[in-house]
Amino acid sequence: MPFVTVKLLEGRTEEQKRALVEKVTAAVSETANAPKENIFVMIEEMPKNHLAVGGVLKSDQ
Amino acid sequence: MPFVTVKLLEGRTEEQKRALVEKVTAAVSETANAPKENIFVMIEEMPKNHLAVGGVLKSDQ
Amino acid sequence: MPFVTVKLLEGRTEEQKRALVEKVTAAVSETANAPKENIFVMIEEMPKNHLAVGGVLKSDQ
Amino acid sequence: MPFVTVKLLEGRTEEQKRALVEKVTAAVSETANAPKENIFVMIEEMPKNHLAVGGVLKSDQ
Amino acid sequence: MPFVTVKLLEGRTEEQKRALVEKVTAAVSETANAPKENIFVMIEEMPKNHLAVGGVLKSDQ
Amino acid sequence: MPFVTVKLLEGRTEEQKRALVEKVTAAVSETANAPKENIFVMIEEMPKNHLAVGGVLKSDQ
Numbered sequence: 143m144p145f146v147t148v149k150l151l152e153g154r155t156e157e158q159k160r161a162l163v164e165k166v167t168a169a170v171s172e173t174a175n176a177p178k179e180n181i182f183v184m185i186e187e188m189p190k191n192h193l194a195v196g197g198v199l200k201s202d203q
Numbered sequence: 204m205p206f207v208t209v210k211l212l213e214g215r216t217e218e219q220k221r222a223l224v225e226k227v228t229a230a231v232s233e234t235a236n237a238p239k240e241n242i243f244v245m246i247e248e249m250p251k252n253h254l255a256v257g258g259v260l261k262s263d264q
Numbered sequence: 265m266p267f268v269t270v271k272l273l274e275g276r277t278e279e280q281k282r283a284l285v286e287k288v289t290a291a292v293s294e295t296a297n298a299p300k301e302n303i304f305v306m307i308e309e310m311p312k313n314h315l316a317v318g319g320v321l322k323s324d325q
Numbered sequence: 326m327p328f329v330t331v332k333l334l335e336g337r338t339e340e341q342k343r344a345l346v347e348k349v350t351a352a353v354s355e356t357a358n359a360p361k362e363n364i365f366v367m368i369e370e371m372p373k374n375h376l377a378v379g380g381v382l383k384s385d386q
Numbered sequence: 387m388p389f390v391t392v393k394l395l396e397g398r399t400e401e402q403k404r405a406l407v408e409k410v411t412a413a414v415s416e417t418a419n420a421p422k423e424n425i426f427v428m429i430e431e432m433p434k435n436h437l438a439v440g441g442v443l444k445s446d447q
Numbered sequence: 448m449p450f451v452t453v454k455l456l457e458g459r460t461e462e463q464k465r466a467l468v469e470k471v472t473a474a475v476s477e478t479a480n481a482p483k484e485n486i487f488v489m490i491e492e493m494p495k496n497h498l499a500v501g502g503v504l505k506s507d508q
Contacts (some may be wrong), residue, residue, distance in 0.1 A: 167258030319472030
């Protein structure tokens with residue numbers, strides 16, 4: 143019963159999100175030996191002013 | 204000092220959220236033996252195109 | 265399809281954990297109008313030297 | 326490669342967020358002995374009706 | 387700069403974990419259009435007495 | 448009422464953890480304008496075989 147969370151910067155299209163959850167689910171199913179219907183994937187989008195690397199917001203880089 | 208996070212699909216009313224945090228807090232307080240004022244509950248809502256089961260977004264099911 | 269995470273200091277008994285997940289699930293089911301079999305509860309225990317309040321570890325208080 | 330998440334009530338200005346990630350990154354770098362460029366800070370804002378203390382939503386207090 | 391967390395029941399082998407992070411990284415890179423070196427995958431294992439479905443711990447099912 | 452989570456590779460000493468939560472709390476208090484006693488910091492340690500960068504576990508790099 144794997145639970146997967148993918149946090150990434152906002153801006154992906156619906157088509158990209160659709161492909162993302164499909165491919166990630168397949169990858170987890172295959173390698174962790176779990177049936178696909180038991181795998182949950184959650185997408186969390188971050189705005190650029192809510193992620194910092196090296197102490198600097200992405201919106202300032 | 205329990206911290207509770209409830210992730211669920213968006214669409215609940217204010218009245219439902221109010222009842223949710225009240226009842227969940229009572230349940231944790233009673234079973235984990237913690238005073239209510241030390242219990243924090245956070246609600247996180249997911250849009251239907253950000254949760255997938257079996258590799259398919261909820262917005263596509 | 266609510267996902268609930270309960271983070272708390274380690275030290276609860278199996279009986280307390282069993283009651284915790286049962287009561288929390290009932291509380292979410294009743295208030296968020298979700299069938300119990302769709303509700304997932306995860307417990308995460310913290311050692312006392314991994315939680316700080318006011319800048320001081322619980323193990324130092 | 327520390328990953329820091331700061332969850333707080335919404336309402337901080339851009340200037341506050343900018344200072345927050347800068348100072349938190351410096352604090353982690355200095356104490357955990359990690360180079361700043363390897364430190365990631367994520368801000369997550371909560372609306373007042375999504376955080377409860379003692380079973381009562383912040384929007385009701 | 388996607389951050390992926392995979393929570394699953396404990397018990398996978400090192401070989402399974404190695405394959406899991408490799409395949410998940412490839413899936414995210416391909417679909418979210420992110421270079422592999424910017425993708426972080428974290429595994430979090432849960433003991434069976436820390437996950438409940440339908441109000442019942444996995445260790446009791 | 449900020450909640451801060453710091454995920455990092457295991458291996459820091461108690462003294463480093465003590466300094467980490469003290470300095471991070473001060474940084475958040477100063478920049479987010481929150482009293483120290485309302486700030487919670489949680490440390491989460493990852494073993495090297497549970498974090499991957501670029502698809503490769505830290506334990507394999």
